[in-house]
Amino acid sequence: MVRVQLTGAKETMLATLWGRALDSRSAQPILGDSAADEALGRLDYDFGKLMKPSMALSVALRAKSIDAWARAALEAQPGATVLHLGCGLDTRVFRLDPPPETRWFDVDFPEIAELRHQLWPELDERPGYRMIASSVTELGWLDEVPADRPVVVVAEGLTMYLRETEIEALIRRIVERFPSGEFVFDLFSKLGIKAQKLNPVVRKSGSTLYWGLDDSRELERYGLELVDEHNATQFASEEDLPKVGVVPRLQLKALRWFPAVNRMGRIVRCRF
Ligand SMILES: C[S@@+](CC[C@H](N)C(=O)[O-])C[C@H]1O[C@@H](n2cnc3c(N)ncnc32)[C@H](O)[C@@H]1O
Numbered sequence: 130m131v132r133v134q135l136t137g138a139k140e141t142m143l144a145t146l147w148g149r150a151l152d153s154r155s156a157q158p159i160l161g162d163s164a165a166d167e168a169l170g171r172l173d174y175d176f177g178k179l180m181k182p183s184m185a186l187s188v189a190l191r192a193k194s195i196d197a198w199a200r201a202a203l204e205a206q207p208g209a210t211v212l213h214l215g216c217g218l219d220t221r222v223f224r225l226d227p228p229p230e231t232r233w234f235d236v237d238f239p240e241i242a243e244l245r246h247q248l249w250p251e252l253d254e255r256p257g258y259r260m261i262a263s264s265v266t267e268l269g270w271l272d273e274v275p276a277d278r279p280v281v282v283v284a285e286g287l288t289m290y291l292r293e294t295e296i297e298a299l300i301r302r303i304v305e306r307f308p309s310g311e312f313v314f315d316l317f318s319k320l321g322i323k324a325q326k327l328n329p330v331v332r333k334s335g336s337t338l339y340w341g342l343d344d345s346r347e348l349e350r351y352g353l354e355l356v357d358e359h360n361a362t363q364f365a366s367e368e369d370l371p372k373v374g375v376v377p378r379l380q381l382k383a384l385r386w387f388p389a390v391n392r393m394g395r396i397v398r399c400r401f
Pocket of ligand 1: 138139140141142143145146214215216217218219236237238241263264265266284285286287290291
């Protein structure tokens with residue numbers, strides 16, 4: 130068993146891992162990430178601490194939506210370099226399973242990199258794969274990434290933990306460094322940031338959320354062109370809606386009546 134002792138933003142990745150693992154155990158999984166469940170079985174951690182099992186659905190829907198756009202971005206730019214920022218213990222590289230010529234960089238703090246190494250030592254041998262153990266805001270890590278190809282930047286559950294100045298510096302540096310590329314990430318509105326204490330994962334991990342954006346077109350200030358955007362109610366595809374169960378389906382539909390709440394958590398696809 131691998132012992133886990135984390136606090137703050139670093140601990141929150143255990144909640145999302147748990148969400149994906151619980152989804153994979155359901156009769157009709159949304160994401161079906163069995164590798165998440167296998168990893169969970171090897172971690173010595175009280176998973177019920179941060180969130181309720183009912184939140185697994187939203188975690189799986191968000192991950193599936195981001196996977197779909199990341200896959201589309203990779204198909205549009207075969208051989209691109211992937212930067213998967215704030216990767217936590219996400220098994221996205223297994224789910225997307227890019228060909229060996231794709232360079233894939235998972236980036237997160239050194240403690241998370243060490244955990245990933247203990248859980249998946251085989252990743253060290255995977256052609257094209259590399260883990261970078263660094264805060265994404267200490268921009269020197271980007272010097273380790275060759276900049277000769279287009280880039281696909283994927284970040285899930287990360288941007289809200291960063292400050293506006295950090296987000297701006299990070300996006301600008303990537304846009305300056307690579308010839309072209311796409312960004313796929315989720316973000317919170319300012320209301321989502323204000324309401325952070327209602328989020329049990331944030332409260333119980335003792336973390337703080339900083340960055341929120343109401344109008345995603347403002348990303349243009351950082352050099353990104355907005356291509357598409359999903360509100361929370363759009364995370365579930367037509368194919369998945371029947372699987373989510375009657376009550377969550379009604380909750381999702383009801384969200385449409387409250388646009389400000391519907392927009393609290395969104396996924397954006399941008400290019401430069
Ligand atoms: C909610 S978790 C999401 C993890 C993963 N993306 C997922 O969906 O399971 C937030 C993640 O962001 C990472 N994180 C927060 N601030 C970071 C920073 N400055 N640099 C690198 N990673 C960061 C945390 O360590 C954690 O793994």
